[in-house]
Amino acid sequence: MRLKWPKSSFGDLKSFREQFANLTQAQVFATLKARLKPICHRTLRRQVTAYVPFTKRLPLVEEFTPEEGEDRLYHLVSDYLQRDNLQALPASQRSLMTLVLRKLLASSTFAIAGALTTIANRLRAKLGIKEPREPLEEALDQDYEALDETAEEWTDDTPPEPLSETDRAALEREIADLDAFARLAASFDHNAKGRALLKALGVAFAKAKTLGAPEKAIIFTESRRTQSYLLRLLADSPHPEGIVLFNGSNTDERSRHIYTQWSERHQGTDRVTGSRTADMRSALVDYFRDQGRIMIATEAGAEGINLQFCSLVVNYDLPWNPQRIEQRIGRCHRYGQRHDVVVVNFLNRKNAADQRVYELLAEKFQLFEGVFGASDEVLGAIESGVDFEKRIAAIYQRCRRPEEIQNAFDQLQLELSFEIDTSMARTRAQLLENFDDEVREKLRVREETAKASLTRYEHLLMQLTRHELTDAAEFLGDATFRLRRAPPDADAAIPLGLYELPRRSGEAHLYRLNHPLAEALLAKAKGRDLPPAEIRFDYGRHPGKISLIEPLIGRSGWLSLSLFRVESLDQGEDHLIFAAVPDDGESLDPEAAARLMTLPGSSSPLPGGEGLRPREEALGAQTTRQRVLIERQVSERNARFFDAEAQKLDGWADDLKVGLEREIKEMDRQIREARRAATAGVTLEEKLVGQRQVKALEAERSRKRRSLFDAQDEVDRQRERLIAETEAKLAQTLSLQPIFSIRWSIQ
Numbered sequence: 001m002r003l004k005w006p007k008s009s010f011g012d013l014k015s016f017r018e019q020f021a022n023l024t025q026a027q028v029f030a031t032l033k034a035r036l037k038p039i040c041h042r043t044l045r046r047q048v049t050a051y052v053p054f055t056k057r058l059p060l061v062e063e064f065t066p067e068e069g070e071d072r073l074y075h076l077v078s079d080y081l082q083r084d085n086l087q088a089l090p091a092s093q094r095s096l097m098t099l100v101l102r103k104l105l106a107s108s109t110f111a112i113a114g115a116l117t118t119i120a121n122r123l124r125a126k127l128g129i130k131e132p133r134e135p136l137e138e139a140l141d142q143d144y145e146a147l148d149e150t151a152e153e154w155t156d157d158t159p160p161e162p163l164s165e166t167d168r169a170a171l172e173r174e175i176a177d178l179d180a181f182a183r184l185a186a187s188f189d190h191n192a193k194g195r196a197l198l199k200a201l202g203v204a205f206a207k208a209k210t211l212g213a214p215e216k217a218i219i220f221t222e223s224r225r226t227q228s229y230l231l232r233l234l235a236d237s238p239h240p241e242g243i244v245l246f247n248g249s250n251t252d253e254r255s256r257h258i259y260t261q262w263s264e265r266h267q268g269t270d271r272v273t274g275s276r277t278a279d280m281r282s283a284l285v286d287y288f289r290d291q292g293r294i295m296i297a298t299e300a301g302a303e304g305i306n307l308q309f310c311s312l313v314v315n316y317d318l319p320w321n322p323q324r325i326e327q328r329i330g331r332c333h334r335y336g337q338r339h340d341v342v343v344v345n346f347l348n349r350k351n352a353a354d355q356r357v358y359e360l361l362a363e364k365f366q367l368f369e370g371v372f373g374a375s376d377e378v379l380g381a382i383e384s385g386v387d388f389e390k391r392i393a394a395i396y397q398r399c400r401r402p403e404e405i406q407n408a409f410d411q412l413q414l415e416l417s418f419e420i421d422t423s424m425a426r427t428r429a430q431l432l433e434n435f436d437d438e439v440r441e442k443l444r445v446r447e448e449t450a451k452a453s454l455t456r457y458e459h460l461l462m463q464l465t466r467h468e469l470t471d472a473a474e475f476l477g478d479a480t481f482r483l484r485r486a487p488p489d490a491d492a493a494i495p496l497g498l499y500e501l502p503r504r505s506g507e508a509h510l511y512r513l514n515h516p517l518a519e520a521l522l523a524k525a526k527g528r529d530l531p532p533a534e535i536r537f538d539y540g541r542h543p544g545k546i547s548l549i550e551p552l553i554g555r556s557g558w559l560s561l562s563l564f565r566v567e568s569l570d571q572g573e574d575h576l577i578f579a580a581v582p583d584d585g586e587s588l589d590p591e592a593a594a595r596l597m598t599l600p601g602s603s604s605p606l607p608g609g610e611g612l613r614p615r616e617e618a619l620g621a622q623t624t625r626q627r628v629l630i631e632r633q634v635s636e637r638n639a640r641f642f643d644a645e646a647q648k649l650d651g652w653a654d655d656l657k658v659g660l661e662r663e664i665k666e667m668d669r670q671i672r673e674a675r676r677a678a679t680a681g682v683t684l685e686e687k688l689v690g691q692r693q694v695k696a697l698e699a700e701r702s703r704k705r706r707s708l709f710d711a712q713d714e715v716d717r718q719r720e721r722l723i724a725e726t727e728a729k730l731a732q733t734l735s736l737q738p739i740f741s742i743r744w745s746i747q
Helices: 013-022 026-038 068-082 092-106 109-126 137-142 147-154 163-185 193-212 222-237 255-263 276-290 323-328 352-364 378-382 385-398 402-468 515-524 592-597 613-680 684-730
Strands: 057-064 217-218 243-246 294-296 312-315 342-348 474-475 480-483 497-500 533-537 555-568 571-582 603-606 735-746
Touching: 013 243, 057 193, 068 092, 068 109, 068 163, 092 109, 092 137, 092 385, 109 222, 193 217, 193 222, 193 312, 193 342, 222 243, 222 294, 243 255, 243 276, 255 276, 312 323, 342 352, 352 385, 352 402, 385 402, 402 515, 555 613, 571 592, 571 613, 571 735, 613 684, 613 735
Parallel strands: 057 342, 217 294, 217 312, 243 294, 312 342, 533 735
Antiparallel strands: 474 480, 480 497, 533 603, 555 571, 555 735
């Protein structure tokens, strides 16, 4: 059995940084790679294309020209955000809030209108005209759902400044400006980008039809208010049916109705988890898959759901974070997608900055076309999508004239080209390409093995189920049956109805080995007494070819099956041992003996095991040889595992030692400085204070040294514990239980 020794693979964060922060040194990189290898395995899409069929991404760009009023609103708000002094935005969050407002401004007039009103009301509260409500960040988060995630990585160090008397007049002017902007934003019933969406959907659905894909689209927006606008827009369009909303709360009437129907349909099944949030998400996705045509999702919809049945992704709002875009498209462009995925984006003809952002995302990051999308090397080159987002936001914030915008984006493009090229070269040389051939070979073998195993075990499970439920179920094919009567001796309550193997329609109970029904049938079959019998196998009725069996046609012999169990402490593993001897030759290969039992045949009783006794010695000898081989394999496997755990323990101990020694060195430095300060003291009081500080630091250093010795003692105790547990594992209980013996013949 496999030994278990859970232990952190590294020490504390400081010791990790000290040892592995500089990966440009070959030895440091090699050490880290060796320590990560047992716990981290990385496989890229491009490494598995021979075994996992990925479809392509096809870009579709819909350009639009905003109305004069929309364009004026954009420039008014943009100029406002570029002012040197803004009372509306907290100084500590100026950059973050500016980013959010720019994203809402680009989303729709409805999104920015709500935000402007919220900000104006907060300024009135500052003047005492209106009671203050929730913080600005919380207020905007209700509309811009990605704010929490973005705020985690955005930091501003500017402290808030108190409001002076001279600021009050400026604040009143700012409120007036915000009110004017909000009135202008609220005056629009529709947006030019919304009309462009209707046109793009018509083109994209036609493209999907040409590709043979279902006419389904997921539309992503960054704003809840924009989501509501799009719902109104589509309800009065050629695409009014089958619309479903998906956001962080899903509290709208349409979503509640879908959830109620889903809950009633799946009541009493294992589809219902009991978590309303999880079940609501499942209900909305199921509706979109089975009945819906368009899902309008906020950023929350890009996390944790699989939409490979949809092949049309519409970025109504385009995030500046390339990793977030990749996450969006990856909801549909993933394993299991059968069609090329069309990715729709919108371009504002009047906004040079928006055009350059799209150019960077499309050409430098290669997000919207090809098989792979943005490669790991390209996304890794920028280290953080939020960092790239900040660089984009800085250009919007500081550049006003078109030539300034073009120059800033030209410079950013040059920097990105260098960063991406350098990163790709370094990554290929250091890590990824070294393992391509090995990874491909392992994936090929594992894919073939997994396919064969799944098919084989599912087939065996269904055979057993047919045998045990002959009169209690109606079988509708190789993978589906309808349970009419539950087994009387089942421990758990087993629901009646339709059952099917996984990866089918998803509308029935998922039937698998650990399902209560399967467990009950297996327990019943395993507890059945199996007296000696004669089985006549019919190779001619087997649908395939078995090379191991063909030489045995026309021959006969004896076969036994035993269960060999290895137990120790909290672990156990079972092995089935087949032994077979023909009447006219040597023992059969165990694999051939096992394959015999896959053939169709007929059985008859063999009273008293007539004729078995003369062959028992040969069958027993073959069983013993296999048992010895299994024991050796278990021992060798555990030895390898012990070595790996011992190496992990050594690495952890080294990390611990490095961290403590670093702290002791720092204490030495502080003591030297304290002694110099004490010596330099002029008065007796200063010298005494200095000496007390030296003494305190020396006491702390002594404590650190004791901690180092204690840590080394702890490592020794951990090692002793590992050895003791290993010794306990070696005290194994071995048992061999005969299952059955048969007389066989093949025709």
